[in-house]
C-alpha cells in the first residue's frame with residue numbers, strides 16, 4: 001500500500017495543521033525543554049529515537065479519491081490473478097469479505113463453491129451478460145408479454161424485461177443508495193448483480209453513481225478507513241486506532257483539506273476529552289440546554305456599575321466603558337486577580353460537605369458544578385466563533401497594515417498565525433472543561449488544572465493583543481509580543497495535550513463515568 | 529403506469545378467483561387498484577381462531593418496485609403488530625431492504641396469516657407482549673382471546689386505521705408497552721398514539 005503514495009497522499013501528523021511557529025519563534029521561551037513540533041514523518045523519527053513523539057500524536061495517512069480507487073483495483077487484480085476468477089467476481093468476493101484479501105483467498109482455497117454461493121455468485125459458466133429476445137417470454141414483474149420484449153437474466157436464470165430490470169436497479173441505486181449488494185429481483189434469490197451487467201443495463205449517469213457508491217463501500221467496509229467529514233471533501237483517512245482503543249487515546253487526524261477531526265467519532269477535534277465523554281457531554285448539554293441557556297447571552301452587566309456590556313471579541317478580559325472596571329467575563333471576578341497564583345477561574349471549588357447534606361442542597365451543588373464547567377465550555381466555543389469573525393477582519397487588517405506600514409505580505413503573516421492559534425487553543429480549552437467535568441479528583445488533577453489555567457491565561461492575553469486597533473498593531477514591539485505569545489500558546493497547548501494523552505494511555509485518570517460504551521443506554525442519569 | 533396496473537390487475541384477479549385459504553380480497557373503490565381491503569380469518573388452532581381481521585393494503589405508485597404497506601384495521605393482541613389503532617406489522621418481506629419486485633401479494637398475505645398462527649417474539653414490535661408470549665403463555669393467550677372477543681367479531685371494519693399510519697407508528701413502542709394492555713381497556717388508549725407522533 002505504500003508504494004505509490006509519495007506524492008499522491010500525505011503521511012502526516014496532526015501537528016501539520018497547527019500554525020507553524022518554527023520561523024517566527026523569537027520568543028526565547030525555551031524554559032520548557034520540549035521539542036513541541038514534531039515534523040511530519042513521525043515514524044522515521046521514532047526509529048531514530050532521539051526525538052520524542054508527543055503522546056497525543058496519531059499516525060495516519062490521507063488518501064485522495066484516485067488513491068482509494070487504485071487500492072481497490074490493485075486488490076481486485078491480485079485476487080483475479082491468484083484465484084483465476086473474473087474481475088467482476090473478484091470484486092464481489094472482496095466486497096463480501098469486506099476487503100479482507102487474506103481471508104478470502106484462504107476460504108476460497110478451502111471450499112470455493114460455498115464461498116461463491118454465500119457471496120451470491122452462482123457457479124455456471126455463462127458467457128458475457130447480454131440482453132435477449134425470447135419467444136413466448138412473460139415478464140414476471142410487469143406481466144408484459146408482447147413479442148420482441150427484450151429481457152435480461154443473471155446467471156441464476158431469473159429473467160425479467162429490461163425495463164423492469166432498469167427500474168429496479170435505478171430504485172436501488174438512486175433511492176436506496178445500494179451498490180455492492182444488489183440482488184437479483186427474484187424473491188429469495190441472493191445472486192448479486194455485477195458491475196458489467198449493470199453497465200449494460202443502466203444509463204451512464206446511473207452507472208457513475210453506482211461506481212461512486214461501490215467506491216464508497218471500500219472505505220466504509222474497512223475499520224481502518226474513514227471519509228473526511230468535511231463538506232465536499234472526497235478524501236479518506238487511514239488510521240489504525242480501533243474502537244476498543246478509544247478509552248486510551250483520542251485519535252485526532254487532519255485531512256489535507258485542512259479539516260481536523262476525530263477518527264473515533266468523526267466529530268471535530270475534541271482533544272483532550274475521549275470520545276465517550278464527548279458523547280455524554282453533548283447529550284447532557286442538549287438535555288440541560290434550557291437551564292444553561294442564559295449563559296450564552298452575548299451581554300452581561302458590569303458587576304460594578306451595572307451598565308450593559310456586550311462581548312464582541314473572543315477576549316474574556318472585559319473593561320467597562322463607563323466605569324473602567326476590569327473583570328473576567330467567565331467568573332465576573334476582578335481581572336487583576338487572574339494573574340495571581342491563588343486565583344482559580346478554571347477550577348470548581350467543591351463546597352465543604354457539611355452544607356450539602358440534604359438532597360436539595362446536593363442537587364443544587366451538582367447543578368452549580370455543571371454550570372461552572374458548561375459556562376466555560378460554552379464561553380470558549382463562543383469565543384472561538386468570535387475569534388473567527390475577527391480572523392476575517394484580520395485579513396482586511398493585514399491588507400491595511402501592508403499599506404500603512406509598508407510591510408510585505410509575508411511580514412504580516414504573524415496575524416494569521418495568531419488567529420489560528422487562538423482558534424485551535426480555544427477548541428482545546430473548550431474540551432478541557434468537558435474533560436474536567438467528568439474527571440474525578442486525584443493527585444494528578446491539579447497538574448491538569450494548572451496546565452488548563454496556563455493555557456487559558458496565555459490565550460486570553462493573546463486574544464487581547466489581537467483585538468488592538470490597526471494603528472497599534474503596526475507597532476513593531478507589539479508584533480514581537482504577538483509572535484511570542486502565539487508561540488507560547490501553541491506550546492502550552494502541546495504541553496496540556498501531551499500530559500492528558502500520556503495519562504490517558506496509562507489509565508491514570510479516574511472519571512466519574514464509564515469510558516466504554518458497551519451498555520448503550522447507560523448514560524441516562526442526565527435526564528430529569 | 530399502464531404496465532404496473534397490468535401486474536396489479538393480474539394479482540387482484542388471482543387473489544379473488546383462487547384466494548389463499550382464510551383470505552378474502554375486495555377493492556373498496558373500483559377505480560383505485562392501489563387500495564385493497566383484506567379479510568383474514570384467524571387460523572384454526574390459534575388463539576385468533578373465530579376472529580375476522582381487517583387488513584388495509586396500500587400499493588405505492590411504483591409498485592412492485594417498492595413494498596406495499598399492510599396494516600391491521602382490526603385491533604389485535606400480537607407481539608408483531610403494534611397494539612394501537614395504527615396496527616403496523618413487522619414482517620420481513622415488507623421491509624424495504626428485503627422487498628423484491630417479484631414478490632406476490634398473495635404470498636405476503638399468507639405470511640401475515642402465518643404470523644397469526646406462529647408469532648415471532650424474537651423480532652417484536654411490542655416488546656412487552658413478546659415477553660408475555662414467551663414467559664407467561666397462558667396470560668398471553670387469555671389477553672389475545674379477549675381482544676378477539678372484543679374487536680374481531682361481527683362485520684369487519686376497515687376505516688379505523690388512520691391515513692399515514694406507517695409514519696406515526698414507529699418509535700412509540702416503549703410508551704405503549706408501559707401503558708399496558710393487560711386490562712384490555714382499548715378505548716382509553718388512543719391518548720398513547722397522539723403522544724408518539726412524529
Ligand SMILES: [Zn+2]
Pocket residue numbers: 139140141142143144160161162163164165
Ligand atoms: Zn417487466
Ligand SMILES: [Zn+2]
Pocket residue numbers: 154156157158184185186189190191
Ligand atoms: Zn435470481
Ligand SMILES: [Zn+2]
Pocket residue numbers: 228229230233234235255256257258259
Ligand atoms: Zn478533507
Ligand SMILES: [Zn+2]
Pocket residue numbers: 262263264265266267270274275278
Ligand atoms: Zn472522538
Ligand SMILES: [Zn+2]
Pocket residue numbers: 302303304305306307320321322323324325
Ligand atoms: Zn462598569
Ligand SMILES: [Zn+2]
Pocket residue numbers: 328329330331332333338345
Ligand atoms: Zn475568571
